[in-house]
Amino acid sequence: MAILPKILRRYAKNSSRVYLEQFVQQAAQRMQPGQRMLDAGAGDAAYQRFFxxxxxESADFCQVDKAYATMTYVCDLAAVPVEDQRYDLILLTQVLEHLPEPQLVLKEMLRLLKPNGTLWLSAPLFYEEHEVPFDFYRYTQFGFQQQLTQAGFQVEQTQWLEGYYGTLAYQADLAVRSLRLNPRFYGGGWAGLGGSLAALLLRPILVATSLLFSRLDLHYKFTEAGMCKNYALIARKPA
Known part of the structure; x- marks a missing residue:
């Protein structure tokens, strides 16, 4: 019974990753040969192939315990060691929540962009704490707009990265990973055994639910109600 969630999860498709790749591909398609871009907070440089x-060029501070690609610049994103107006486009995906002083970084991104250059940004509203202790904020669409306009950008597009089904898929998967099976977490005794058994029975159901909602999210991106998992925005530096 314990291996069933692992087997089901093999067939799951993370709609957030699919939609994020599509978002990055759109950014790449808008660039012309000869232009220059910065992947800010690039991590393992998963999107370099699109450019x-x-x-x-890439930049990251490389201080989280994870695999990093070779960076063009190992630095604080609030102080990238290049000249003004170097880039036509900056990609800042799933990074803003990890910045203790986001305004400093956004103003630095504005400095680095050419006039009419664009910042392609995504970050979570509904997601568990991760890459701790470097996880500081969650943003509503209004929080994003306030941060960007205060930094000097013009916000051109704000959208849900995935639909509400994607949020439900993530919540179900999070429950699978979070519900404990040890009876002591449910008070011990008969109540603890009952709680443990309920969690055990729920796990494959929740995995199947996560799989179903993730598939639904890829076929129908429902954004009319509920809470999105991530926002995706495009902001422009004024000419």
Whole structure:
């Protein structure tokens, strides 16, 4: 019974990753050969392959315990060691929540962009704490707009990255990973055994639910109600 969630999860498709890749591909498609972009907070540089037709540069502080690609600049994103107006486009995906002083970084991104250059940004509203202790904020769409306009950007597009089904899929998967099976977590005794058995029976149901909602999210991106998992925004530096 314990291996069933693992087997089911193999067939799950993370709609957030699919939609995020589509968002990044849209950014890449808007760039012309000869232009220059910065992948800010690049991590493992998973999206470098989409920018083969332009000059790709990356920056990260490389202090989280995870795998990093070779960076063009190892630095604080609030102080990237390059000249003003170097980039036509900056990608800042799933990074803003990890910045203790987001205004400083956004103003630095504005400095780095050419006039009319664009910042492509995504970050979570509904997601568990991760890459601790470097996890500081969650943003509503109004929080994003306030941060960007205060930094000097013009916000051109604000959208849900995935639909509400994606949020439900994530919540079900989080429950699978969070519900404990040890009876002592439910008070011990007969009540503890009952709670443990209920959690055990719920796990494959929750995995199947996560799989179903993730598939639904890829076929129908429902954004009319509920809470999104991530927002995706495009902001422009004024000419």
């Amino acid at each position: 083969q037709h332009v000059t790709y």
